[in-house]
Amino acid sequence: MTNNSIAIETFNLTKNFGNLVAVNKLNLKIKSGEIFGFLGPNGAGKTTTIKLMTGLLKPTSGTVKIMGKNIQDNPIGAKKDIGLIPDEPQIYEKLTAIEFLRFIGNLFGIDKKEIEKKIKELLKLFDLTGRGEELIQSYSHGMKQKIAIAGALIHSPKVLFFDEPTVGLDPKSARIIKDILKYRAESGDCIFMSTHILEIAERICDRVGIIQNGELIAAGNMEELRKLSMEDKGNLEEIFLQLTGGDEDMDIIKSLS
């Protein structure tokens, strides 16, 4: 369910690393309540785009606005509305899950009672109720990922960035993530998700953007993408390969087998 307010807006967003143009003049407008899938081959610039949008990287040129707030000019205001789930759960392993979530809650200035309530709910949601007092270092990769996700959700952000949201998760947790994405979008939050799992993107995203070599080569809903790729009935995988040139590798694959 989308509404008319723009949650994420980029204007000519560019990031160079030396001579390498990681993101090139990216222009995007994503509305509140929308789930936007961001696809691209490895090294295309997906994670860099997310880092630019969340203020972790400084753009070489261009701007990013989160809920109308420029992240360069008003980082504190913009960050209050952001939740990020990185692909690798780099979190404080020598804190317990509860301590970590409490810390994040405090960082975002949430009321103490509200924090405790949220912690309880999130641990229950991710099936970690009895494990909250254990140090995160004793958790498996999937459990750490769940805690990272819980950390991103604790302050109920209006814009959620997911970098490969289901990597390392068991099927039940992956399902929970998908449900969370849908539910939050229905509640009016904006979801920006980078993923390699095209089935997920096809099933839950309202719109999809495809980036290659730092440039946005296509954006739109499934129908619009089909038109762009001239694949009348193709699924997202076929459209993606058509647009990014993945089909060209078929000869090599055949020669290997």
Place this chain on the structure above:
Amino acid sequence: MLNLLIRNRLNIILLGYTRDEPKKKAGRIIGTLIVIIIFSLILFYSTKLISLISNKLDMELANIIFDIALDYAFAIIFIFIIFTGIATSLYILYLSKDLELLLSLPISYRTVFTYKYIEALISNSHLFFIVILPFLISYGITSKIPLAYYPLMIIIFIFTLSIPTSLGVLIGMIAARYVNPGRAREMLAVVGGLFGMLIWLSFQIIPRYVENITPELKLMGIENIKQYIIAIFDKPFLRFLPSTWGSNTLFYIHNGDYKEFIFNFILITVTSILLIFLCIVLSQRIYYSGWSSTSQAIARKVLKKGKAEELKGTGEKKYGFSFFSGVNYIIVKDFKLLFRDARRLFRIFMPVAMLIFLFFWSFSSEINKRGNINFFIPLEILLFLFFPLLISGMVNVNISGNNIGGEGLKFWILKLSPVHAKKILRTKIIFSSVLTVICGSIIMIIFYFVYKPGLSYLIFGLLLLILFSWGDSVIGTSVGTFFPVFKPSQSNKDNVSFIGGILNLVLFFLYLLFFVGIIVGMLFLANYFSYPTLVVFPVILVLELIVNLILHNVLINLSAYRLNGIEWKY
């Protein structure tokens, strides 16, 4: 296969010099050049020193000095490696992330663990190859002994280093049998540290004890330097330390006493090989054969689960509000992380323990003789004020310099949070100041009982310590913000770049000089205008406060600008 694994590792190191980012490449090249310079300087000056001792002193006396110097150098290495080695060895042989990959390859497990053992040995001892090896080379050069000495010396040196490493591995592995390995690392670092400190203490206390109960030794010493040196330094327990077998091997080959050389050489070789073999077999069994008692881990989980269930029914305190709750969540987090990471704790506090002992070793017996020296105020009082600042400042360099980089790969959490950079920096400064003040206060109280300067000096000293810790934390945190190094593990590594580390140290000394300069300058003025000393104290405190306020405001603004500019490329 072992050859292949080692070649691969060497290749990785080489690629760091050729293919890494230009900045990192330059850092590595500069670092290597510095190591070469340090090695060459030690070689040059130790050759000069050994020649001087050999030429100027009586032959027998020179020999006694060399014997004792070798014994002590090797003993210090032994102690150091034991108390740093347990944690490192456990980490490399049990918890390192590449073990799973290596064990999945078609390589025998023994090869994998031999390779990991070599990695642990190098990781534990590479520093001594830079610092001690040039001494041993110059020891050979000055006496012009046959070339066979050099390869033999390297072999003996490696054997000597392998024994404490092996002991560290064995203790670590045995503990991993009974303790959850994730926790064993921390626990063993504590045990290792205490063990190391115990040996260090025995070095400090026993000579003094001997000196006190047998005053005639001292008299004898004045008449006969050789006997004096032997009485002070030649400890019977040293002979039982395996490190002494290594130093004796080198000493006897140098002196041509081949009977003793062979005896000591066999002793160290056999011990070293046996321990290495035992380590490899044991680590293989612990890791691969599942000898580690998993039931322990299960029991711990059950216990924790039980505790969590128990807490469920206790209303408000369900998640255990801590003492710090509501103070500042970033500081609370930093304290929790610090006190749960024994390796980091030891890294910070061990130098303090050693510096204190060093102080007592060098100065304590001389205290009474300095009663008449006056430097505007009695020297003891100046020392009472100065030494805690110096030592706590050394600790602070290690803490505050790592304040930002120490966040490691988790820094993105703070970077993403809607907290102003100045606030983050302020909490970091408070964190390192509090730690430094705690540390400095302990030292100051110990020194108070040694010098007995009076309560007013104690209060003055503590106030100075608070101001100094604050100022030094501001400097350290700022340098750390400008030169951070973000690494996956934050416990045992420097989280500030090489240049940042040097700059931090230089600025610390400059600040210390300036800080003490204000004290001495004001005391000089008080003396000149004949004001009572106690009247000057508030003036000194106000001046130091003004300096700190200026430093704080200037540096925190610059650092906040820098912190906002840090890009998260990890």
